[in-house]
Amino acid sequence: MNSTLTLETAGPLLPAAPRPARAESPWPRRALIAAALAFLTLFLFVPLAAVFHEALRKGYFAYLAALSDADALAAIKLSLIAAAVAVPANLVFGVAAAWAIARFEFRGKSLLITLIDLPFSVSPVIAGLIYVLLFGAQGWFGAWLAEHDIKILFALPGILLATLFVTFPFVARELIPLMQAQGGEEEQAARVLGAGGWQMFFRVTLPNIKWGLLYGVILCNARALGEFGAVSVVSGHIRGLTNTLPLHVEILYNEYNFAAAFACASLLALLALLTLALKSWVEWRASREAAVTA
Amino acid sequence: MSAAVLRPPAVLPGFAPALGLTLVYLCLIVLIPLAAVFAKTAGMGWQAFVDAVAAPRVVASYQLSFGSALLAAAINAAFGLLVAWVLTRYEFPGRRIADALVDLPFALPTAVAGIALAAVYAPQGWLGRWFDAAGIKVAYTPLGVLVALTFIGLPFVVRTVQPVLQELEKDVEEAAANLGAGRLQIFLRVIFPQLAPALLTGFALAFARAVGEYGSVIFIAGNMPMVSEITPLIIITKLEQYDYAGATAVAVVMLLASFALLLAINALQAWQARRGGRAPARAGH
Numbered sequence: 001m002n003s004t005l006t007l008e009t010a011g012p013l014l015p016a017a018p019r020p021a022r023a024e025s026p027w028p029r030r031a032l033i034a035a036a037l038a039f040l041t042l043f044l045f046v047p048l049a050a051v052f053h054e055a056l057r058k059g060y061f062a063y064l065a066a067l068s069d070a071d072a073l074a075a076i077k078l079s080l081i082a083a084a085v086a087v088p089a090n091l092v093f094g095v096a097a098a099w100a101i102a103r104f105e106f107r108g109k110s111l112l113i114t115l116i117d118l119p120f121s122v123s124p125v126i127a128g129l130i131y132v133l134l135f136g137a138q139g140w141f142g143a144w145l146a147e148h149d150i151k152i153l154f155a156l157p158g159i160l161l162a163t164l165f166v167t168f169p170f171v172a173r174e175l176i177p178l179m180q181a182q183g184g185e186e187e188q189a190a191r192v193l194g195a196g197g198w199q200m201f202f203r204v205t206l207p208n209i210k211w212g213l214l215y216g217v218i219l220c221n222a223r224a225l226g227e228f229g230a231v232s233v234v235s236g237h238i239r240g241l242t243n244t245l246p247l248h249v250e251i252l253y254n255e256y257n258f259a260a261a262f263a264c265a266s267l268l269a270l271l272a273l274l275t276l277a278l279k280s281w282v283e284w285r286a287s288r289e290a291a292v293t294a
Numbered sequence: 295m296s297a298a299v300l301r302p303p304a305v306l307p308g309f310a311p312a313l314g315l316t317l318v319y320l321c322l323i324v325l326i327p328l329a330a331v332f333a334k335t336a337g338m339g340w341q342a343f344v345d346a347v348a349a350p351r352v353v354a355s356y357q358l359s360f361g362s363a364l365l366a367a368a369i370n371a372a373f374g375l376l377v378a379w380v381l382t383r384y385e386f387p388g389r390r391i392a393d394a395l396v397d398l399p400f401a402l403p404t405a406v407a408g409i410a411l412a413a414v415y416a417p418q419g420w421l422g423r424w425f426d427a428a429g430i431k432v433a434y435t436p437l438g439v440l441v442a443l444t445f446i447g448l449p450f451v452v453r454t455v456q457p458v459l460q461e462l463e464k465d466v467e468e469a470a471a472n473l474g475a476g477r478l479q480i481f482l483r484v485i486f487p488q489l490a491p492a493l494l495t496g497f498a499l500a501f502a503r504a505v506g507e508y509g510s511v512i513f514i515a516g517n518m519p520m521v522s523e524i525t526p527l528i529i530i531t532k533l534e535q536y537d538y539a540g541a542t543a544v545a546v547v548m549l550l551a552s553f554a555l556l557l558a559i560n561a562l563q564a565w566q567a568r569r570g571g572r573a574p575a576r577a578g579h
Contacts, residue, residue: 028477029384036380037392039373043445044398046420047410054413093319100313103306112316114560118324121552121559123506124404125526126545129533130327133334138538140330164323188305197307219400226403228509229526233533246405246509253409253513262413265406272401279401280394 051269054262066252066260067267074240075248075264081156082163082231082244083224089164090220094171095213099205102179103187113176119168127165128233131158154236159244162230167220174216175209182208211286215279222275226268331549334542346543351519352528356547358436359525363504366443371497374451375489381452382459396452399445404509411442412514434516439524442510447500454496458489458566491566498562502555506548 056063066072097116101109119127133139135152145152152158186208190200206213228246235242237251245264252261335343346352380386381393399407415422415432425432432438462485470480508526515522525548532541 032376033380033384033386036373036377040377040392040395042421043441043448044395047407047414047445048395048398048402050414050420051406051410054410089319093316096312096319097316099308100316104309104313106313112320114556115320115324117556118328121502121506121556122328123508123526123529123545123548123552125508125529126331126506126549129529129541129545130330132533133330133538133542134327136538161323165327168323184306191305191307200307222401226401226406228403228405232509233530246403249403249405249409258413261409265403265409268403268406269410272398272403272406275401276394276397279397280390 048269051262051266054258055266057262058259062259063263063266066263069260071240071243072245072248072260072264075243075245076267078156078159078243079225079245082159082227083221085160086163086167086224087217087221090167090171091213091217093168094175094216095209097172098175098179098209101176102182103184116169116172116176119165124166124227124229125233127230128162130165131161131234153234154238154242156242158234159231159242162234163224163227166227166230167223170220170223171213171216174212174219178209178212211282211289215282215286218275218278218282222272225271328549331542331545334539335546338539338543342539343543343546346540347547351523352525352544354520355523355525355528358439358522359505360551362436362440362443363447363501363507366440366447366504367497367501369440369444370447370451370500371493374448374496374500375455375493378452378455378459382456397449399448404446404507405513407445407510408442408513411445411510412438415441415514433514434522436515436522438514438516439511439522442514443504443507446507446510447504450500450503451493451496454492454499455489458492462488488569491562491569495559495562495566498555498559502552502559505551505555 097112100106101113132153134141135145135158136142137146139153152161186204187200190204195203226246227244228250231244232247232250235244235247237243237247239251243251245268249261249264249268252258252264338346377396381389381396412419412433414420415425415438417423417426417431417433419433422432430437432441467480467484470484475483506526508524508530511524512527515524515527517523517527525544529541529544529548532538532544
């Protein structure tokens with residue numbers, strides 16, 4: 001990436017020599033860049049800018065009032081709880097799955113990898129529906145749950161389950177290819193030198209996978225905070241109780257309270273931008289580390 | 295040491311607990327709940343199932359969901375290839391920011407994307423007013439569905455094609471140029487065949503994501519039955535009317551389509567891996 005950067009900025013000073021093909025007219029290149037940026041502008045940049053523009057349309061006071069509203073704060077809290085449960089759970093599962101898949105041979109491995117990816121190809125609405133079928137009033141466990149006065153649907157456990165489902169593959173699918181590429185030689189060496197299982201894991205495995213792990217956690221966290229479809233089916237939309245922040249945005253929007261809806265949406269958009277920044281930073285650190293060790 | 299290399303499973307610990315935890319968690323969160331969908335449908339009888347999944351309003355929603363997902367994936371294949379090309383081959387101000395923002399549809403909650411697109415493409419919106427002046431209504435029509443699905447699928451093609459473009463051997467292109475090939479000829483004969491598997495994989499991923507998409511679509515679609523109502527919304531509507539069996543039947547149709555797509559994507563990725571595996575060998579020549 002860096003070498004192209006220096007070559008390109010040096011382009012006008014050093015024509016023809018490094019890359020003969022580039023010495024032709026610059027216009028095709030400029031036209032391609034313009035077309036690509038026009039596409040990104042129509043579909044990404046303008047909608048992103050619109051979120052903040054609409055959020056601040058009624059001024060900073062209305063913006064802050066919308067965010068400090070009791071229902072908004074309850075929704076923020078619920079979204080944070082969902083992420084605080086989903087991220088560690090899927091982190092532990094992701095490491096365990098990657099360890100089993102990348103370090104051992106067993107029958108049905110490729111089927112297992114496909115099944116781990118499954119939640120990505122299921123519509124979020126269906127991800128919510130499956131828990132309604134299990135725990136709803138007419139569901140498999142519905143009667144039993146009602147008898148014992150346990151609420152899963154339209155309550156916190158349902159929201160957590162739906163969030164766990166949609167964020168299920170994130171960490172595992174980052175770690176599996178990474179650990180497969182690294183191979184197990186370093187861990188075997190640690191074992192031969194007398195390291196215990198956890199010692200080997202914390203001293204050898206974890207440092208090797210930390211960037212991939214962090215990458216998966218960042219994406220998992222963003223999805224957990226922002227999930228809409230699946231959570232919408234199981235939440236019941238009870239204000240101040242079972243509304244996550246994205247559901248709160250929907251309710252405000254459907255009440256034509258656009259400024260407040262976009263104010264809450266802008267908070268989620270800021271989180272998305274933070275996610276992208278962190279993700280770029282992790283990619284940069286990982287590639288720098290790879291360059292140093294190579 | 296050589297014995298350890300020969301028999302790695304004997305040295306590394308933790309296989310049984312790691313696999314056990316993986317399987318238990320997978321079954322509890324994913325497999326058993328998904329099985330409930332098929333069990334529920336199995337209990338409803340063939341005729342009731344057909345009536346639910348072949349009702350005119352439901353069939354119209356398949357046409358909209360699958361049709362616009364296919365079209366959006368095609369748009370993303372063309373423009374995603376262009377964006378990936380521009381980001382890897384050219385240097386321009388703001389390139390790194392544009393590169394990072396390509397992933398925005400992955401990071402932005404779908405509800406936020408939905409209301410933002412609805413605001414921008416509404417008749418009075420920043421972009422909608424220009425379309426409106428040209429007599430084209432985008433928001434609250436099937437065209438709005440297409441816009442939302444294009445947004446949601448945007449990163450897939452870019453992110454599958456980009457690494458392949460970065461790995462391409464420049465010397466092959468230069469050899470072709472030295473042999474007198476024009477730029478378009480080099481692209482079509484040398485570069486494109488190497489990109490094709492990745493491009494097709496990105497297309498399939500974007501399509502699979504768009505078929506089931508809900509949050510970003512419902513705000514901009516208008517949700518008119520028979521016209522701009524997507525299949526996931528049909529499921530929600532049936533659930534709200536307590537028609538659990540009907541909702542589940544439609545969900546089964548969507549799940550079967552998703553499974554078929556997942557298998558196709560796996561096959562494509564295996565093809566791509568084989569193609570990618572050959573590239574280093576060529577570098578050794």
